[in-house]
C-alpha cells in the first residue's frame with residue numbers, strides 16, 4: 001500500500017467520524033508579516049493561525065516563507081508537488097501567499113495540478129498583523145470554509161479574497177493597497193459569506209455563479225525554459241527586443257489594445273524564430289487580430305506571433321514556460337493557445 005493510500009484510508013475513517021481534514025500551507029506574504037524590530041520595514045515572520053473551525057483536523061505546512069516578489073516558478077512547482085503529496089489525506093487545502101504574485105502561483109497550480117485532488121484555495125492579506133484592521137484571519141477563515149465546502153470540488157485552484165471567489169485564469173490584483181485588492185474580468189465566480197461565530201462555530205454560505213469546467217493539466221518535470229515579458233508603449237521602437245529575443249526561449253509582449261504594436265516591431269517579430277506571444281497591457285479583454293496596418297494584430301499574427309487570448313501577460317508567460325519546458329515547438333504552442341487548452 002502506498003503512503004497516499006494510507007493517508008487516504010485514514011481520511012476516510014475521519015470522514016466517517018464527521019471529522020474533516022484541512023491542510024494549510026503557509027508560504028509568507030503580508031498575511032505572515034509584521035514590522036521588523038530593527039525598523040527595516042514589514043517582512044514575513046510568523047504564519048497566521050486559523051480561527052477556530054469545528055470538526056476539523058488542521059495540519060500546517062510551511063515549505064518556504066517569502067514575500068511573494070521573491071517567489072519563483074520553481075517555488076510554485078515545489079508547492080504543486082507538496083499539494084500532490086498531501087492531497088489524498090485531506091478534504092481541502094488552503095495556501096496562504098503574498099498578494100503581489102498570488103495570481104501567478106494560482107495559475108501555475110491551475111496548469112499543473114492533476115484532477116482528483118481536494119479543493120485548493122489561495123488567500124492572503126493586504127494589511128499585516130500589526131495593523132488595526134488586519135484582513136488576514138477573515139480571508140484565511142473564508143478560504144478554509146470554501147476549501148471544505150462540497151460545492152468547491154472540481155473547480156481547480158481558486159482565490160478567496162474579501163469573500164469573493166475567483167478563477168485562477170482570470171483573477172488579478174487590481175489595487176496596490178485596498179483590502180478588496182482582487183478582481184478581473186468577468187469577475188468573481190462565487191461568493192462566501194460567513195455565518196455563526198467563535199462560540200457557535202463558523203460556517204459559510206457559499207454560492208457559485210459558474211459550473212466547473214474540465215481543464216487540461218501539464219506535467220513538466222522542471223520549469224527550465226527562459227521566458228521574458230516586454231511591455232509596449234507609444235513610441236516603442238523595439239528597444240530591448242533583440243537582446244531579450246537572443247537570450248530567451250520565448251517572449252510575451254504586453255501589447256496595446258487588442259494586440260497591436262508600433263510598426264518597428266513587425267520586422268523584429270517576423271525575424272524571430274522563437275515563440276512570441278501577444279498579450280495586452282489593457283486590463284481586460286481578448287487579443288483579436290483585426291488591424292492590418294503595420295504592427296496591427298493581424299500583421300503580427302501573419303508574422304508568426306501567437307495571440308494570448310484573454311490571459312494577461314504574466315499568466316501567458318507561465319503557460320509558455322510550461323509548454324517550452326515540456327519541449328513543445330512553436331506550432332504546437334500556437335495550437336495550445338488557439339484551442340484554449342489552458
Ligand SMILES: NC(=O)C[C@H](N)C(=O)O
Nearest residue numbers: 029030067068098099100
Ligand atoms: N499584500 C501582500 O502580500 C504584498 C506583499 N508585498 C507580498 O506579496 O508578499
